[in-house]
Amino acid sequence: MSTQPIAALFDMDGVIVDNHRYHTDSWFQFVGRYGLSLTPEQYASYINGRVAADSLPYVFQRSLTPEELVTYTEEKEEIYREMYRANLQPTPGLISFLEELKHNQVPMAVGTSAPVSNISFTLDGIQVRSYFDTVVDASMITRGKPDPEIYLTAAERLGIPPERCVVFEDAFSGIEAGLRAGMRVVALATTHTREELTNTGASLIIADFREINFKQLIERVIERGRAGVS
Ligand SMILES: O=P(O)(O)OC[C@H]1O[C@@H](O)[C@H](O)[C@@H](O)[C@@H]1O
CATH class of the missing domain: 1.10.150.240 (Putative phosphatase; domain 2)
Incomplete structure (x- = not known):
């Protein structure tokens, strides 16, 4: 590994x-x-x-x-x-996954098109802000998704090169932004179906975070790259 x-x-x-x-x-x-x-x-x-x-x-x-x-x-x-x-609540499996990444010292960021008001509502509302080393929002960039700026800015702030970053996305515009940033993308089939997400260029498609752990992230996304979708 x-x-x-x-x-x-x-x-x-x-x-x-x-x-x-x-x-x-x-x-x-x-x-x-x-x-x-x-x-x-x-x-x-x-x-x-x-x-x-x-x-x-x-x-x-x-x-x-x-x-x-x-x-x-x-x-x-x-x-x-x-x-x-x-109804505000974390996506199933999110907290355990964030905990596992934190335990493995993986730097984490949020890259969102949302305005600041929604970020406090969400990240503080479900109490996950402390997991993230940086949050890049709409007010911090000049070109929104599908432009890669938001994810490139997040990677730069974390000090990790784009090819070592994995983006978790649900939207077509966001998946494109991650790929254009030169990153691997894991697509969540929350907004679109698995079928709709096939052929988007995502390395892996999951229903939610219950379908992934740190070991699988390394083996199926980082090491295997874009070899296939599940
Ligand atoms: O998926 P992201 O980048 O968090 O995007 C947030 C935006 O996503 C859109 O789908 C919403 O319609 C916007 O209102 C929202 O601000």
């Missing part, structure tokens, strides 16, 4: 918490308020996992002022938080 250090980079929404349904429902409620239209297919391709600076102009079909961006982001995310608050 390789002894070189590795890092684990976690997307937040759909990975640390399995909240896709609440984000989808809150987006539909939000666009409804403004008489805008959004299909599930458009959501999957142009909204899911993307920063508000990209997704909001997409739904409004125009560019937004910085003030509009802040106002609309918070409006949409408030709807989401109210919908999800009572």
